[in-house]
Amino acid sequence: MSVLTATAPMDLEQRHGAGGYPSRGITLTHGRGARVEDSTGRTYVDCVAGHGAACLGHAHPAWTRALTRQGDLLVSCPTSFGSEVRGRLLERLAEVTGFERFFLCNSGTEAVEAAIKYARSATGRSRIVAAKRGFHGRTLGALSATWEPRYRRPFEPLIPGVAHIPFGDLEAAAQALDSEVAALIVEPIQGEGGVRVPDDDYLPGLRNLCDAHGILWVVDEVQTGFGRAGSWLAHHHWLDGSPGQATDGPDLAALGKGIAGGFPMGALAIRRGLPPFAAGSHGSTFGGNPLACAVSSATLDTLEQEDLITRSRELGEWALDRLRQDLTGQTAVREIRGMGLMIGVELRQRSGRLLSRLAEDGILALSAGPTVARLLPPLVIDEGDWRWVIERVVEHIRGLDAP
Ligand SMILES: Cc1ncc(COP(=O)(O)O)c(C=O)c1O
Structure with a gap:
């Protein structure tokens, strides 16, 4: 010993x-x-x-079987190579979430980082609006959107141009959003900030405000996703989530936690009609790893079958x-x-x-x-x-x- x-x-x-x-x-x-x-x-x-x-x-058993089977087949396959298990997962994610494309990563905070980078490059703007009491992760970009001062202060200065508005308040959103804002980031139900469910008009109202100013609307579904809130994604309670063709949903979604039933995984979901990342502009060594993909597929299948x-x-x-x-x-x-x-x-x-x-x-x-x-x-x-x-x-x- x-x-x-x-x-x-x-x-x-x-x-x-x-x-x-x-x-x-x-x-x-x-x-x-x-x-x-x-x-x-x-x-x-x-x-x-x-x-x-x-x-x-x-x-x-289904989760464990998927992990051990894939471990016996292929443990690593960078995204520059094809992977059947990854392709199947991407298709399943499109079916259950209503989004069309997915950047696969390893955690919720990385999904939020990807959302911020995507929004900046797609809009050519840099300002971000997020919600008070919102939690989006601990890396510097996601932390900039996170509200809790205790988490932020020791690491300031964070990324500039981030404003926080009261959650659930459409008037405050209307005042804060204008055509210089790249992205609005909110959780559909705030988790870490106290399990706060918005009124029924809140999320549809945010969609309209973002449309009016060409802002990319990001929902952070890291905690609420994959059945946690009683639907595939929590925003489906209020907005369209039809497979691959949602019409009035958010532009982007940060996914994590339940996506692979406890295996480290995250994803940025991108709505139909929006472009993919430009080649070489973003990446991750472990993102889309076959072990994570196999386990995530088994998780989605099991959520459905049971x-x-x-x-x-x-x-x-x-x-x-x-x-x-x-x-x-x-x-x-x-x-x-x-x-x-x-x-x-x-x-x-x-x-x-x-x-x-x-x-x-x-x-x-x-x-x-x-x-x-x-x-x-x-x-x-x-x-x-x-x-x-x-x-x-x-x-x-x-x-x-x-x-
Ligand atoms: C809503 C939300 N976003 C992002 C994160 C960060 O996820 P991770 O801890 O996987 O980086 C969390 C974690 O609790 C979360 O609840």
């Missing part, structure tokens, strides 16, 4: 990791479906799911109804929000105490800003487990009100 293996994994991470993440004090070892186990043998229902990425949960998007919508509606009913009049609660299996409970206090009590009970959940507790379970979560999670959330919130 090496000297290193004698040290607890969490200590090794503390010693050699670069930091940046507060530790939850739990070391996860394995999982199946929506259940995970820690190094002490304790089981949890996983409502973190890799920050929403593991839409099929852990060790789904009807998991309907399931996300129905389990989400049930949970929202239940939480709203059972928590009526509870002074600890400010608001309950969500769509599909993306649920946020905004408290009148910091969410840390609730999250710790849930973890003690065997439920892993996460925050979305200081006062919002967020549930992002795998879409395959067992109905009994989901009912139990919601019952425990209700019980613990009632406990927060107790004297």
Whole structure:
């Protein structure tokens, strides 16, 4: 046994990791479906799911089969060579998202970077408008569109010409958008910023405003995509998503997280009628890697075959109804929000105490800003487990009100 293996994994991470993440004090070892186990043998229902990425949960047989099969065939194939598995994935992505072309990359933040570069080069303009409380990633371009000052300040100056407007406010958008703006970037439902669902007229209104000024409209569907919000992409709740020919949808979409069920992957989706990137103007060593493509195809197929998007919508509606009913009049609660299996409970206090009590009970959940507790379970979560999670959330919130 090496000297290193004698040290607890969490200590090794503390010693050699670069930091940046507060530790939850739990070391996860394995999982199946929506259940995970820690190094002490304790089981949890996983409502973190890799920050929403593991839409099929852990060790789904179709996902694992796709990964091992492809690993046995071909592990690398740069985009300058053809790849059957990549071609098939691109076709499937066009079918389910309504967009026509896709730049494949490795994370959500890279998809947003690609969107910014695309918008700048396609419009010849440089200004970007994004939303307050919006989150778009941590690389410098995406961070410039991200709002949270705590994330931005240590790294300033960021890219110039980025303005933030209140989310959900069409008047503010009308004032900020003009013919010098290259792109408007918004999440269709804000995730990290507190699980905020806009009014029904918001996204169609943004489409009209962008049309009026020749602005490219980018939806950041990194968190909301691939069934998380109860439709293939969340904006499909409000706008056309017909395969390959959406007429009134966004121009570009940043995709990530659930696109490959937890395998690192992102994509920039480009609407029909817009040109591809000019040759040589953008690229990525690992983007479109055959392993990621095989796993992503298996993820999309499984979402469809197991009807998991309907399931996300129905389990989400049930949970929202239940939480709203059972928590009526509870002074600890400010608001309950969500769509599909993306649920946020905004408290009148910091969410840390609730999250710790849930973890003690065997439920892993996460925050979305200081006062919002967020549930992002795998879409395959067992109905009994989901009912139990919601019952425990209700019980613990009632406990927060107790004297
Ligand atoms: C809406 C949104 N955009 C972008 C990102 C960045 O994705 P990644 O962490 O894969 O770079 C995230 C991550 O949480 C996100 O929620």
